[in-house]
Each structure stands twice: as C-alpha cells, then as structure tokens.
Amino acid sequence: MVFNTLSTNSTLPMSSMVDALLKGERWAVAKAISILEDDGIQAREIVEIIFKHSGNSRVIGVTGPAGAGKSTLVGKMIGVYRARGFRVGVLAVDPSSSISGGAILGDRVRMQEHALDDGTYIRSMASRGASGGISFALRDAIRVLDVAGFNRIIVESVGAGQLDVKISSIADVTIVVLNPQTGDSIQAIKAGLTEVGDIYVVNKADISGANALYNDIRALVAEGRDAVAVLKTVASTGKGVDELVDAIEQSLSRKLSNGYKEIIRKRVESELMDIVFNMLAKMVKERVGIEHEMIERVIAKEIDPYKAAESIVAKVVRYE
C-alpha cells in the first residue's frame, strides 16, 4: 500500500517525474501528491507544469455522516467503474480530528482489494489543520490523478460540516450517503447537506428504517430542486451500486451539456479567491505581528480595534 517507497530518489529532476506522471506511472503519482502535501516551492512547480494538461477527468464527491458506509460504497463503485473500463482514482480526505482519523484508516483496508489493480489509485490525504489547507492540496492532487489518466476521481470526505460543503464546490457530482440507523440523518440533511447533493444514497437499505429515511429525503430534496436523484444501496453486497453509477453518469452528462462552462467559471473563481485570500492573509498576519505601536494604541484606548484594523489593511492593500 505504501507506493511512494519506490520514489526514494529525491534528486530526480522535476521534469522526469512529470514525464512519468503524464504516462500514468504510480510512483510518480505518489511522489507528486506527497510533494503537494508538503506545500513547498516544488508543489507550485508541479501545478505550473501539469495544469495545462488537466481537465479531462470527472470528479465525484462522496460525503455524509460517519458510519454511513461511504468507504464500503466507494470500494464497490470502484469495481463497477473498472468493469466499465474507467481508470479510477480515490482521494480520502482525512480530517486531522483524532476521533475520525481511525475510521478512515480502517476504511482504506476495505478498498484494499483494488490496491494492486493498475487502473485504480487510492490515497488518503491528511488535512493540514489550517482552514482551507486541505482544499489546495486536494484540488492539486485531483489534477495529478487527472493528468495521470484516471478519468473518474472519487473524493471521499468524512462528514465534518464545512468540508462537506467545500467538496461540493470541487466535485462535478456530489453524492450524500446516509445511514437509516443513525437517527440524526435528517438533522445532518437539515444542517446544510440538502443544498449540496446531486445524488442522495440511502445505504444499508436492507435494514428497517431505510424506507422511512428514503421517503423523508425525497420529500426534503424535492422542494424546488430539479435533477436530484435519491437511491437505495446495500454497499456490503453491492446491491444498487450499478444503478448509482448510472445515476452519476447521467448527472455528469446533464451537467456537461447544460451550463458546465458556468460551473467551471464559478469553480475557478472560488479557487482564485481561496489562493488570493491565503496569500494576503499571510502578508497581513506578518504585518499585524509587527504593528506593536498600533496594538499599544488600542490597549491605551486611543483608537478602537476597527479603526486600527482599517489602517493596517490600508498599509498592505491598495484601495482603488
């Protein structure tokens, strides 16, 4: 499972690595994503070189509360996609939270049957703690899998509030997986997931409560939204997964033929905002750190915090 042990040669030139990456070689994929996670100057170089080759894959976001069976479902989705001739990349976003960290590692094991298949690449990515940190590495890791020829990329995220919503701004199709056993599914839905899903999956559909949840979800997402599918699956047996992949592909076709340019535009805009904010935030943070006099003036009540902040911002940023 530890693919990047192959890439021990750290003096290897970037161009050789990128060449191998474009040929879809696993060690280069592993190496490139590790470099992205390190977030150094080399990360920028990789993106600069591969960006123009990217944009050929479709990204499927899979989210939902912990315990909904997302990883088992993703494992079965890989099988269906492979049988249909696709090459499948999986990025499992692992929030740094100590509570959920264990679950994802366990979940990866469930996908292990695909680990030695050359048309499948599975990787978990750790959140870098800083807000928005995972978004940068995740977007760029998707580009790496994309240029390496994985034409369906599944991004699995543990249901951790904000991140779920973020996933839907990165993925082409977002799937929300729910479990009839956990009573708070409807709460989770109400808390914002009703807005983000293209497809809602009631997993563990063979247990009691599944039909009630299915009907609830249908009622909830039906209000004023077109083209939202609600499906039932039993991930452990694979039941309904073929139909799920059909629904994903239908959703993709619909989007690609209908306003996809606008989706891409919004996505680029949102990525630029993230990067610009991140760059400015670093600058301003340094600036505030050296604003001892301003801080003293606020402490002395000579100036209020909003006025002080305004004058710091004005020093860093040019108003037009």
Added chain:
Amino acid sequence: MVFNTLSTNSTLPMSSMVDALLKGERWAVAKAISILEDDGIQAREIVEIIFKHSGNSRVIGVTGPAGAGKSTLVGKMIGVYRARGFRVGVLAVDPSSSISGGAILGDRVRMQEHALDDGTYIRSMASRGASGGISFALRDAIRVLDVAGFNRIIVESVGAGQLDVKISSIADVTIVVLNPQTGDSIQAIKAGLTEVGDIYVVNKADISGANALYNDIRALVAEGRDAVAVLKTVASTGKGVDELVDAIEQSLSRKLSNGYKEIIRKRVESELMDIVFNMLAKMVKERVGIEHEMIERVIAKEIDPYKAAESIVAKVVRYE
C-alpha cells in the same frame, strides 16, 4: 424577557442612546446589542464611541459539552455574584445549529428568576453563520455590558468545538463544565478543552461517576499546568457554587497581578487579526469577482491558478 421592545424609537439619536447606555439603562443595552447583531454602519459607530470607556469589567467564559448543566450553574453563579454586590451580565452564545438552538432557549428560562433584577442582564446571541461572525458581535456586546456598569460578564457557550476555544481567547477566566453522566467528557477534554480551562467543574457531583471524572480531570490537567482548579458542584441545589465563585475571583486576582498586560496584548492582537481577515475576505471576494479576463485565462489553461492569484495580489498589494 424581551427587553428591547422598550426601544421602539428608531429615530433616537445615537448620542442619546450611548448616554443612556453609560448610565446603565436597560433599554439602551438591549438596543445597542441588537444594533451590533445587525452588523451595520451603526455597529461601528457604537464601538467607536464606547470603546474608550470600556475595560472595567471581568469576563468569565463558561463552556463544556451540551447537557453538562452550564445554564443552571450560571443561574446559581448570578445569585452568588449579586449577593456579593456585583452587577452581572450574561451573554449566552447560541450557535445557529438547529440541534442546540432549542436547548439554549430552554436554558434561559432557568435563569429567569433574575430577569427582573436591575443588577442582572441576560441575553442570548445568535451566531451569524459566517465564520468568526459571532466573535465580533460578542466582543462588542461585552463592551456594551462593560460600559453599562456590569462588572462581571458571564459568556456561556454551548460546547461546539471551535467556539469553545474562541471563548477562552475572549474571557479573562474560562470555566469548563463537565457532566459525569456523559461518557464522552474525557473525549471532549482530550479534543482541546484541557488547554483552555482555568477552572474545571465536575457538575452533578452527587451522582455516581462524579468522583472518577473528578480524578480523571485532575490527572489530565495537572500535567505541566499551574494554577488550574478542579471543583465539584451540584448546580441544581447550588452546592459548591460559592466555592466556584471564590475560585474565579482568585484566578482573576492572580491574572490581574501577574502578566495581565500580556494577556490583553495577545487579545488585542487576535481581535485585530480577526477584523483584518474579515475585511480582506470581503475585499478579495469583490476583487476576484471583477477579474473576468483572468478567470477566462485560467479556464483556457493559459495560466495556472497560483500564477493568476499572484497577479491579482500584485495589483492590490502596496509593496514598500
């Protein structure tokens, strides 16, 4: 309980309202906090006027998991503080989450016995959804209560992760309340609360499991931290609440005589950062929103997102 029905005159000049506020008149307190929650231009005006009068009160943060008995405890703390001659303001931070919203409303009722006492002011504040949104209104609402002469201000927050940690950066003394009945107390502690508390309260100390929790907490917080108190209370009967108020006042005295200037400095710095980031986020959103050509170039893969972001940053940053 709805104090701000008294402030029906919306054409009242700001200066009259602030004059009334400085005299401690309730309607002015209610009106001012409502204006802060609306977050308009008037909010900035209020802070500008009252800021120089602020800084005379001590802020006590009360946090911990839902169901720990925080509101009942706060109700009893009000009684003890009133008996000692203090004027007490309470701000209950109400995350917009539909799950916990109901609890806080119910909890306010438990404090109702103090609602007609002129030396007590109780208010719940809704989170404005935007990240960091509640922090601004909360800091400013504390200033309002402060200049209105409430010399002990209790901020109660539902244990909602990030917010708890935020509270400790706003409060002079932070109390973490735990319930022996909920098995996840230790988890909550491990998840970050061991870092933020000055005082840990094992509430419902009359039930089984209380001693075990008390010993666990003592062991956990004892590691390498001075001046942390662990206490037992029974909020429903008031047992231990006098001792809790003693511990709070001791903690305050210790901090005031020992490095308080540095605490204030850090707090001002953190507030400035928050305000500055908020201003930047708005600015970046507007700026990127008009960068149509740059967005088109990224869509066309002529330029990668980081390069594009850099060139946007270069336009707005004032290099020195």
